[in-house]
């Protein structure tokens with residue numbers, strides 16, 4: 001069966017339909033990763049987006065039980081050059097087509113994904129529609145131009161109620177703005193006693209869990225559409241060590257008086273070099289973001305830039321001058337991609353230990 005991908009600039013791609021038999025509209029973005037399509041399609045940060053992969057063959061190792069970043073993928077659609085109809089892998093449980101059919105997510109294959117990517121790189125992220133071939137392109141373009149991308153993506157993907165992932169280590173409250181499972185995995189494998197809370201949690205509610213640290217997760221959409229969380233961040237950062245990733249990084253910046261802006265087409269892939277300004281060390285990082293913290297807006301704040309992107313000098317890491325709080329724009333949990341930056345989770349645990357010992361010393365001093 002044929003399917004169309006129509007862009008708001010009037011470009012039409014005709015390809016083969018796979019996955020769900022449903023029409024979808026969304027922002028069309030591209031990811032240059034050569035592997036990790038299962039993690040990409042299940043990353044809640046892509047909520048409502050039509051995701052194009054530039055690597056030509058997708059689905060060749062199928063879909064397995066383990067490599068999901070959420071239980072219910074939130075992408076609007078999937079665009080690939082070629083789908084593998086006969087996946088081969090010892091962990092394979094079902095094909096990409098079968099999985100996307102099960103989740104009713106439309107896909108299109110057999111189109112020139114590199115041409116599509118060059119259009120997005122030249123024009124910036126565009127709205128697009130995956131639709132049946134009987135749809136008139138001009139009518140769809142008019143509909144696309146009139147479409148306003150909703151701004152409640154975080155509310156769509158955040159947990160509706162707190163839940164715990166018990167451990168015997170430090171208590172970490174993980175604020176779920178659209179959390180990738182990879183972040184939770186990195187905390188639990190370090191023995192943390194994690195409580196995952198909804199995005200709109202208050203500082204008082206967070207402190208009721210007596211956390212040793214707080215994590216701000218990744219998540220979809222414009223960071224400025226999650227303004228209700230900023231007061232919580234401003235309060236919590238004065239109480240316990242804080243670590244933020246991607247959207248969590250952007251929200252930490254906004255909470256501390258900096259500003260964010262939309263990138264032309266974003267950073268999405270597994271080979272983005274980032275320099276740690278403290279050591280000069282370069283990590284190859286996994287990235288998936290369409291917004292960035294504005295460098296000039298850091299002036300007159302209590303924030304210090306700790307990492308920058310080698311490709312375009314954009315901010316990739318921040319820390320607070322006064323409080324034990326730091327964030328990165330990229331994904332140290334990988335899932336997918338390189339694990340060069342995984343050490344940042346150890347730095348977070350060390351920060352928690354230092355704060356706890358300091359607290360104990362304070363208590364000991366008080367007892368003397």
Ligand SMILES: NC(=O)CC[C@H](N)C(=O)O
Pocket residue numbers: 045217218219220221222223245246247248288289290291292
């Ligand atoms: N992965 C993320 O957390 C993405 C952050 C934000 N939604 C952006 O696109 O920049």
